[in-house]
Amino acid sequence: MSDHDHNHQGHHHDHDHSELSETELRVRALESILTEKGYVDPAALDVLIDLYEKKIGPRNGVRVVAKAWSDPAYHARLMKDATAAIAELDYSGRQGEHMVVVENTPEQHNMVVCTLCSCYPHPVLGLPPVWYKSAPYRSRAVSDPRGVLKDFGVTLPDTTKIRVWDSTAEIRYLVLPMRPAGTEGWSAEQLAELVTRDSMIGTGLPKQPGEIA
C-alpha cells in the first residue's frame, strides 16, 4: 500500500505526523475564530462529542436486535415500521429519521453501504467506522460483496442470495441478523451478548453461543 492509501484509511503512521499536526492546528485556530465571532459555543461542542462517544453507539442497535429476537410482537412492529419500533427504545433523530430493517434469512443475506459518502444509521449504530467510509468498501460492496465478506473472514453458502442496500437517500438501513441456533429460551440480555456491530451492517455474523463465556 502507498502512503496515500494509508492516509485515506485514516491510519496514523510516523510519516503522517507533520501533516496531522498541521490539521490539528488548523482545527484549533478555526474553533477559536468561530468562538470569538460568536458562531459556536465550545461547551455545546463538548455536549455533541460526549453524545456521540458515550450515548449513541452500536449498543443501541444491539438492544433492538436482541428484543426482535426474543419478542415476536416487537419483531413484527420492527419489520412494519422500524422508525417507530426503534423509537420505543428511545433511539431516534439525526441520520435515523427514516429507518428500515432488513432481515437475514437462510435464503438472503443483506449488506448495507453508502457508495456516495458515509450514510449510516447513527441512532442505532453510532458514527461509522473508518472502513465503512473508505474507498475499498464503498467501491466493492456493490460489485463484489462476497469478496468484501471474505475480507471480514465470512463465507456464505453459494445458495444464499446477497442483497446490497446502497443508502443513496435519507432512508437508513439496519440488518437484523439470524438468531444463532442453540439459544432457545435465552433472555434478551443473554442474546445481546451475541450481536456484533458488523452483523448489523451485514459484513459480519452474530457470535455463536460457544464464542461467549
Add this chain to the structure above:
Amino acid sequence: MDGAHDMGGAKGFGPVVAEPNEPVFHDDWERRAFALTVAMARPGGWNIDMSRFARENRPPEDYLSKSYFQIWLAGLETLMIERGLVTREEIESGKVLSPPKPGIKAIAPTEVTPAIRRGGPTEREAKAPAMFAVGETVRMKDIHPVTHTRLPQYVRGHLGTIEHNHGCHVFPDTNSLGKGEDPQWLYTVRFDGPELWGKDSDPTLSVSVDAWESYLERAS
C-alpha cells in the same frame, strides 16, 4: 457531479481493512472538526445536501488523499467562506480579521441533545400521485449533472424493479443549490447483479438504490 466520491464499482482500491476495537475518533482534532461541522449547520444556514456537495466538489486527487474528517473540515471551510462568515485569510492566519456577520446565534449546550434527537426528517406531503408502481420495471436515466446528485453512476442507464415507495422526500439536486426542496416520490429500485456488472457478475447478487422520481424513466 461525476466525482471521485461516486465509488460504486470502481477497481483498484484493495481489500477492506478493519481496525479492531476502533475508537469513535482517532484524534482530538477529529472530535472538534466533527462537532464544529454539526454545530455550524444551523447558524451557517446550510442544509445536509449543501454540506455533501461542499465535501465532494473537489479534485479527485484531493478527495482521495484527504482523510474523512479532513474532507469534513475542508467542506466546512468552503461553506463558511461562501457565506462570508469567515474569510480565507482568517482561516490561513488563525486570527479574526473582520467583524462577525450579524444576527448569527450559536447553538446553546442545552439545545444540542434535543436537536440531535429530533434530527431532520425529509418526508414531505405529496402534491401529485406517484408515477411508478411497486413491481414495475424502470430505467435509470443516463444523466450527468455537474452539480450535486444522489444518482450513482453505476446504475445509470440500467433496468431495475421498483420495490418500495417511501413517500415524497426533499430532492437533493435542487436543495443542494438553494433552489428549494422540490419534494419527489422516493423509490427503492432493485437491480440484478448481471444487469449492472455483466455476465461475470455473481448471479446471486442484487443491489438497490433509493431513487427520486426524476431519476427514473419508463422502461419502454
